[in-house]
Amino acid sequence: MSADSIGADPVGVTRAEHFATVAQQRHAATLGMWAWLLTELLLFSGLFLTALILRLLHPEAVQAAAGHLKFWIGVVNTVVLLCSSLTMSAAIELSRLGWQRPMVGCLLATASLGLLFLVLKGYEYVADYEEHMMPFLARRPYALAEQPATRLFVNLYYVATALHAVHLVTGIAILLGLTWKASRPGFLLRHQNWIEVYGLYWHFIDLIWIIAFPVLYVVNR
DSSP states (O other), X not given: OOTGGGTOOOOOBOOOTTOSSHHHHHHHHHHHHHHHHHHHHHHHHHXXXXXXXXXXXXXXXXXXXXXXXXXXXXXXXXXXXXXXXXHHHHHHHHHHHTOHHHHHHHHHXXXXXXXXXXXXXXXXXXXXXXXXXXXXXXXXXXXXXXXXXXXXXXXXXXXXXXXXXXXXXXXXXXXXXXXXXXXXXXXXXXXXXXXXXXXXXXXXXXXXXXHHIIIIIITTO
16 A cells, blocks of 8 residues: 555655755764764763662662652653653654554544653642652651651652653653644655654653662662
8 A cells, every 4th residue: 555545645854955965964963863872871870870879778768768659659650651662663653654643643642641651740749748758848747857868769759750850751741732733734745854863862751760769669678
């Protein structure tokens, strides 16, 4: 069955003037995204390494603090982001085939799953607040005040998860803007590579959480 018989749109990339070929333009865009993601990975790696060192130095305190984390939310959010990676991958494949409408649907599904993750994370933060598990709030009692070392892990947990949430919020905002552009006629003929390059960023967000979940929730229990 040909592409024309199933209503696929032409697929391509409009070459910018400062590139010699479309292939060079694609390579530069992909390389630029990978370079930036590697710097972000170094940032998160430092946080996760610190969490593991705390586990070695203060095992009892870290276990006590990790015991207050909502394990079920961590599990559900992991599944949510894995599903979002699946829909993002589907959007990339559909963009290569020129199937614009189902591609847009997959992009919207990806954004919706990202929002669901944030809702669940927000619920977890509220539960932590109600359980007095926010040691950085000076005017509110801290549940594990008798174990000072727990503050180190709990504060690190908030820094790591909040930083991940910032990346996710940014990713959703960009994704919604990209989806709006991708829904316009002729998008895949001019900017198909935008979908692929953005897909790297979304998969990076998922990868960070896949690392964060075992480091923060599983290893320390």
